[in-house]
Amino acid sequence: MPNGPLMIIGGAEDKVRKPTILKHFVALSGGRDARIAVIPTASSLGREVVDVYDALFTKFGAASVEAVRPETRDQAHDPALVKALDEATGIFMTGGNQLKLSSIVCGTPVGDAILRAHERGAVVAGTSAGASIQSSHMVAFGVGGATPKQRMTQVAGGLGLMDGAVIDQHFDQRNRYGRLLMIVAQSPQLLGIGVDEDTCGLVEDVAGDAVMRVIGKGAVTVLDGARMVSNAHEAKRSAPLLASGVVFHVLPEGSVFNLSTRTLVPQEPGVDLEDAHELAEASRDLRQLVRDIAAADATPAAIRRRLKLRRTPSPPADPTRDQSPTQPQGDIS
Amino acid sequence: MPNGPLMIIGGAEDKVRKPTILKHFVALSGGRDARIAVIPTASSLGREVVDVYDALFTKFGAASVEAVRPETRDQAHDPALVKALDEATGIFMTGGNQLKLSSIVCGTPVGDAILRAHERGAVVAGTSAGASIQSSHMVAFGVGGATPKQRMTQVAGGLGLMDGAVIDQHFDQRNRYGRLLMIVAQSPQLLGIGVDEDTCGLVEDVAGDAVMRVIGKGAVTVLDGARMVSNAHEAKRSAPLLASGVVFHVLPEGSVFNLSTRTLVPQEPGVDLEDAHELAEASRDLRQLVRDIAAADATPAAIRRRLKLRRTPSPPADPTRDQSPTQPQGDIS
Numbered sequence: 001m002p003n004g005p006l007m008i009i010g011g012a013e014d015k016v017r018k019p020t021i022l023k024h025f026v027a028l029s030g031g032r033d034a035r036i037a038v039i040p041t042a043s044s045l046g047r048e049v050v051d052v053y054d055a056l057f058t059k060f061g062a063a064s065v066e067a068v069r070p071e072t073r074d075q076a077h078d079p080a081l082v083k084a085l086d087e088a089t090g091i092f093m094t095g096g097n098q099l100k101l102s103s104i105v106c107g108t109p110v111g112d113a114i115l116r117a118h119e120r121g122a123v124v125a126g127t128s129a130g131a132s133i134q135s136s137h138m139v140a141f142g143v144g145g146a147t148p149k150q151r152m153t154q155v156a157g158g159l160g161l162m163d164g165a166v167i168d169q170h171f172d173q174r175n176r177y178g179r180l181l182m183i184v185a186q187s188p189q190l191l192g193i194g195v196d197e198d199t200c201g202l203v204e205d206v207a208g209d210a211v212m213r214v215i216g217k218g219a220v221t222v223l224d225g226a227r228m229v230s231n232a233h234e235a236k237r238s239a240p241l242l243a244s245g246v247v248f249h250v251l252p253e254g255s256v257f258n259l260s261t262r263t264l265v266p267q268e269p270g271v272d273l274e275d276a277h278e279l280a281e282a283s284r285d286l287r288q289l290v291r292d293i294a295a296a297d298a299t300p301a302a303i304r305r306r307l308k309l310r311r312t313p314s315p316p317a318d319p320t321r322d323q324s325p326t327q328p329q330g331d332i333s
Numbered sequence: 334m335p336n337g338p339l340m341i342i343g344g345a346e347d348k349v350r351k352p353t354i355l356k357h358f359v360a361l362s363g364g365r366d367a368r369i370a371v372i373p374t375a376s377s378l379g380r381e382v383v384d385v386y387d388a389l390f391t392k393f394g395a396a397s398v399e400a401v402r403p404e405t406r407d408q409a410h411d412p413a414l415v416k417a418l419d420e421a422t423g424i425f426m427t428g429g430n431q432l433k434l435s436s437i438v439c440g441t442p443v444g445d446a447i448l449r450a451h452e453r454g455a456v457v458a459g460t461s462a463g464a465s466i467q468s469s470h471m472v473a474f475g476v477g478g479a480t481p482k483q484r485m486t487q488v489a490g491g492l493g494l495m496d497g498a499v500i501d502q503h504f505d506q507r508n509r510y511g512r513l514l515m516i517v518a519q520s521p522q523l524l525g526i527g528v529d530e531d532t533c534g535l536v537e538d539v540a541g542d543a544v545m546r547v548i549g550k551g552a553v554t555v556l557d558g559a560r561m562v563s564n565a566h567e568a569k570r571s572a573p574l575l576a577s578g579v580v581f582h583v584l585p586e587g588s589v590f591n592l593s594t595r596t597l598v599p600q601e602p603g604v605d606l607e608d609a610h611e612l613a614e615a616s617r618d619l620r621q622l623v624r625d626i627a628a629a630d631a632t633p634a635a636i637r638r639r640l641k642l643r644r645t646p647s648p649p650a651d652p653t654r655d656q657s658p659t660q661p662q663g664d665i666s
Contacts, residue, residue: 147504147552148552172478194479219574229597231585235585247578248579250480250576252572257577
């Protein structure tokens with residue numbers, strides 16, 4: 001059975017006005033049958049955070065919402081917590097401090113239960129810190145800035161729901177190009193994934209490939225350093241890094257990106273409503289023209305009169321205005 | 334004769350502690366023979382700005398410093414100003430409001446004199462607004478942010494000292510990835526060049542190619558959208574833009590980049606001093622070994638003794654410590 005969907009949310013997802021992402025999570029988790037486990041361990045306000053998500057997920061129709069809240073590695077061995085995760089159809093990890101979350105759950109029965117849930121097809125979602133922890137390599141902490149500089153961020157181990165990647169969040173809002181790029185410069189085998197606030201990368205298993213669809217207000221930025229040239233091994237202190245030949249992809253809502261092949265999946269281009277309307281009208285005109293010709297009623301004057309009637313239903317047709325520039329002119333044959 | 338050097342400075346260049354960039358400008362302009370024209374038109378404090386640069390360039394040894402300060406398009410037709418530019422070996426455009434600068438000088442005799450100076454080999458430098466104006470297309474104004482969004486910035490015409498490019502400044506410090514990327518998404522034929530503060534892209538004509546060397550504390554970021562996929566023609570309002578397959582190059586001090594071919598020019602890798610020292614020591618040891626063998630004095634014990642003497646001059650050699658793990662062990666042949 002394929003791995004379950006991952007929802008990588010960049011933090012500050014809308015909870016009130018347009019809670020698209022959170023609704024999507026409940027729907028994917030089974031809607032009325034969704035059994036949701038909320039892990040608020042990253043947060044210093046775990047209890048209050050659970051209350052918020054409990055209210056929301058219940059409002060969006062989930063069958064049950066349970067808190068799984070280890071606060072120590074010891075508690076992350078609690079069989080009751082493991083059982084709650086094993087029975088969940090959707091797991092939601094909240095924001096906060098990802099290093100707190102990862103250092104409490106990674107390599108414990110609770111951590112293993114999250115991986116197991118993913119493997120059996122359950123949805124695993126996380127926002128902010130809960131997004132960071134999903135990749136094999138995790139941004140532990142660091143500073144903002146557009147230019148990558150040596151030592152501007154620290155990498156720790158993540159849960160590894162997504163291998164060969166490093167996820168960053170609040171990407172646009174906290175200006176994290178630099179730190180994600182520093183990590184990719186030091187580890188070009190890792191795909192850098194930066195997720196904006198109120199934005200979600202929904203990753204699903206499609207014939208063995210990890211395919212991401214973007215939902216929400218911002219964009220997901222993917223940094224691919226496969227062919228990059230860098231001086232990361234010799235840059236001193238906090239020097240800016242050489243990072244030449246990085247390929248990047250800024251992906252707004254509706255974009256689909258194959259993370260396994262590192263390529264954009266082309267989508268049907270959108271159709272402009274005005275274009276469509278004009279085209280439909282032209283089609284009708286042409287069909288009428290064909291009928292007119294068939295009926296041998298195809299003198300230019302007759303056609304002009306007919307077009308005029310169709311396009312300007314009022315005021316009634318006025319033969320003296322036939323030559324106005326808004327009317328079709330000359331022979332139509 | 335090849336075009337003169339361009340110095341594209343990202344603003345806030347160091348003027349006191351380590352004024353590398355400004356010294357470089359005076360040296361390139363001829364040092365003791367440098368005749369410098371300062372154009373402070375972008376600034377609302379033109380007179381004071383001229384005083385600062387006058388003091389600095391004089392201190393760095395320039396022969397003369399003259400202000401060329403049109404404040405209206407009419408003044409930009411003043412033959413006295415044109416003459417000052419025609420006689421300059423270096424032109425320096427200050428920071429301020431690039432749209433003020435460009436709308437006063439572009440397409441006037443003063444603007445033409447700057448282009449002419451470049452063509453006859455003079456140095457043209459500009460910082461902040463004075464950097465922006467150098468490209469054919471200019472960021473007029475806009476907002477910060479990492480993710481490119483429709484309408485986040487406005488493009489105006491620049492001087493065109495550099496064709497097919499758009500230059501942005503204060504790049505890292507004001508988080509301008511998004512707006513530069515928006516422009517490249519809308520105009521993929523333009524190379525986006527983002528320059529950090531206290532950093533300079535020095536562009537020279539090398540056999541017909543524009544080759545840029547980076548000087549200073551930060552980095553120059555180049556965005557190449559030649560093969561990008563974007564939805565810029567249909568994105569609504571302030572929606573984030575799809576920008577997939579953009580290649581970028583973050584270039585710190587010492588990097589060299591060919592802007593014409595859009596490729597990094599490889600540099601000799603730096604040599605680590607400690608590595609070099611160890612290698613020199615190993616070389617000496619090997620030469621001694623060769624001499625020992627030639628002298629038929631090459632028993633393992635004799636070699637160990639000799640190496641030991643050389644490596645640990647004090648305390649004096651102690652035969653009982655020959656097997657310590659820091660000593661060479663076993664046969665050396």
